[in-house]
Amino acid sequence: MRDEALMMHRTSWPAGWHRVTLADAGTWLSGGTPSTSNDAYWDGDIPWISAASLKRFRVIDSDRRVTALGAENGSRLVGAGTVLFVVRGMSLKSEFRIGVTQRTVAFGQDCKAVLPAEGIDPYFLAHAIQTKTPEILAMVEETSHGTGRLDTNRLQELEIGVPPLSVQRRIVAGLEVIERRIIALExxxxxxxxxxxxxxxxxxxxxxxxxxxxxxxxxxxxxxxVTLGSEPTGDGVIELPYLRVANVLDGRIDTAEVKTVRILRSQYDRYALRPGDLLLTEGGDLDKLGRGAVWDGRLDPCLHQNHVFRVRCSEALTPHFLELYTSSWTGRAYFQSVGKQTTNLASINSTQVKNMPVPVPPREEQERLLAPVRAIREQIAALSRQIEKLKAVQRGMAEDLLAGRVTPQTAGRTSQQRSASPSVITRTQDE
Structure with missing residues (x-):
């Protein structure tokens, strides 16, 4: 019955399209990491792509590079036009990273590479896999270390529709129009x-x-x-959303995924957030200690986890000026100097945060100095909104085009025309 149900929900593609499993879409390759203790393997001129560095659709470079000797001893080289995607890492908890190489690169074991089969355009293949993101993220398993992991065999069972190569390239060209606009805004x-x-x-x-x-x-x-682990039950218990370290980023709060926790109603004031509270993270990489942002109250009520410090300023100090200072080179240097380093993480405690020396200019001067900073931040936020809107348009177009529900027309129009004009795409005859 399960197989019959799956068959009923399989995508139907237009005539002339072929149903292809990802296993048959190309040759799959695994990567690796050369020994980090051998200096002859590193700091060469070949980008080494890892789960952390695979952040753009067009894979060009990485912050880590290997030598030709390093690539031969522990890693793997692939040329331009190879599809790379993350199969292990913390990023899989919230996103699926995929891209196409623009040059010869090496890659680590946290990624997989696919050399497209004959007749399949690499960019078409990458977009087709990317549209499967909800299904792929549903496959993510958690390892004993807390990172996400994708099973290759399950990935290879996914199916895509593959039209003639000329149609593939028109689809890719259409999506690239929006991509170029996104890149310009970025x-x-x-x-x-x-x-x-x-x-x-x-x-x-x-x-x-x-x-x-x-x-x-x-x-x-x-x-x-609030400390997690032993939540109360019974009368007087309330369940509320809370912010954890993953929600508190450098300069902004991400509420795309917010979890809830149960506390006693009597504990609410102790853990509740107010607009204007500065949130600082307790642990992470040494250079990210004390990262934080000012809470804007978009969720109310809302709590914070014990690994996130809540800093509530007095009238003498505006929270945005304090945020400016804690994120500055001087503020970061303080956190790094007092942070406790362990094998994998660094951390600070509340006493160290309380003892942090901070400049306290007159309140009027704080506001005056913040004005130009706020203006440029508003400009950055506006650009970010435009980027996200275009990405949503691109995702919608990709899903329609790659499912064969629409066919591409001329690809030389601007992204604004594509998002606003229905003449850009036409419905297929069988719809």
């Missing part, structure tokens, strides 16, 4: 981020040596959140 956002960093640095340096320095606990209260 570049504009990156430039604005550089301006934001310069404005933030200038704001803090303008008062260097003349502002009074105080311990954080004298101008704010610092509190840890």
């Amino acid at each position: 570049r504009a956002r990156a430039k604005s981020s550089v301006v934001e960093e310069a404005l933030s640095t200038s704001a803090l340096e303008s008062g260097h040596g003349k502002w009074p320095i105080q311990r954080l606990e004298s101008v704010a209260t610092v509190a840890a959140g």
